[in-house]
Amino acid sequence: MTEHSMSIAPTARAQEYTDRFRRFLDEDVRPLEEELAKHNVGTAGQPKLDSEGRMHPIVWEARREVQRRAGALNLYAPHISAELGGGGFNRVEMHHVEEFVYRHSGLGLGLAALAWTEGPNPASEHMSEAMRERYLTPLIKGQITAAFANTEPNVGTDVLGMETWAKQDGSDWILNGRKAWITNYHFADVYQVVAVTEPGAGTRSLTMFLVDADTPGLERGPDLPTMMDDGLTGELEFRDVRVPAENIVREVGDGFALAMSWINWRRLCRGGMCSGWGQWLITRAISRSQERKSGGRPIGDLQSIQHLIARMALEFYQARSTSLVAQAELDQWGAFEIPLHKEAPRLISLLKIINDEAFYRLADSAIQVHGANGLLRGSPEEKLFRVARNLRIPAGTSEVQLNAIARGLLREAAVS
Ligand SMILES: Cc1cc2nc3c(=O)[nH]c(=O)nc-3n(C[C@H](O)[C@H](O)[C@H](O)COP(=O)(O)OP(=O)(O)OC[C@H]3O[C@@H](n4cnc5c(N)ncnc54)[C@H](O)[C@@H]3O)c2cc1C
Incomplete structure (x- = not known):
């Protein structure tokens, strides 16, 4: 390049x-x-x-x-x-x-x-023309909402070990299984469900189905309350849920690649989100440091507070620069191509982990600058600290990002 x-x-x-x-x-x-x-x-x-x-x-x-x-x-x-x-x-x-x-x-x-x-999302771009009219256009116009149902109670990181399966029955497919930790599980109009269609076929073993929320046999289970406290994450159960073959996204066997498109999109969105929120927290920390007094002087006069704010700026700037450069590189290859450019997974994982970890440290410093007010339930600092802690798990944990980075580097070393 x-x-x-x-x-x-x-x-x-x-x-x-x-x-x-x-x-x-x-x-x-x-x-x-x-x-x-x-x-x-x-x-x-x-x-x-x-x-x-x-x-x-x-x-x-x-x-x-x-x-x-x-x-x-x-x-x-x-x-x-x-x-x-x-x-x-x-x-x-x-x-x-x-x-x-x-x-x-x-x-x-x-x-x-x-x-x-x-x-x-990038996976939904692969719908057939008929499905695009039914789901994608209304999604783009904000008329309906979707949810991505991949994770299960027994399987998170180990996507290929999933247990929800789909069996062909004439021109339909019958889905059985359970999904967990699904964002927007309760309100979604349509689910992008990933299920096993060819056990043992590795990355070709999965298929993505579009399932209407009102399909008989699909039940929205309980909410799974997390530290995010937003009431959006929960379980889905599929009991003999009949889905027509036309609701398959792309082809049978493309589910893993499509799931990775969705997941990689979530990983890349960390760049702008953490930069934007990071700047917001820095601005708030500077204001607080000028208003709050200790010994009759603004705490912003203290080197200890100046260093906290300087470190926040450092986290922000490093993560933002990396995100922009990595995304500029990805733009040359297509960030969500199927198949994906061989160097893309390493860069995408690098962007995710750098942002998640930098934003976590930045949010921690933001609380420190605000003192007890930063811990106050409902303050932006308190909420974003919980969000920051959460980020290191969904769309692939930090450990999984390190796996992908190492895999990319070792493969490059092996071929050179
Ligand atoms: C708020 C929230 C929203 C979510 N939204 C969605 C959603 O909309 N749709 C969806 O499908 N899922 C969603 N998820 C699920 C999320 O993607 C998974 O939680 C995540 O992939 C991790 O899986 P797990 O929780 O089962 O952890 P596990 O896979 O059980 O991992 C546990 C620990 O083991 C480590 N580990 C496991 N395997 C490996 C490995 N091979 N190498 C190194 N370390 C490993 C992990 O890094 C982690 O530290 C959401 C989760 C949360 C918390």
């Missing part, structure tokens, strides 16, 4: 997008956020839960309204190919977009305006 062909600067269209997003936050999101505040159901970032432990339906509906409006204004899916109805942005452009959205929304309702796990 030639260095001169890589650019990490925001393009004109990414800048145009963030300008429009800023207006959307002011004109659409702010009034909705003010309306939400009247209901005493928490906020988008710190929602109250309903009696079943799920995100309060009023908070969920506020998020949905933001998604529908963002979809109508073509703000919701800039990462999806333009020919399918998205913005066609590459990963460097998406980094700038995500960073902007996270920095300017903080923990507010505005975050819902950019498709996250509940929205269209």
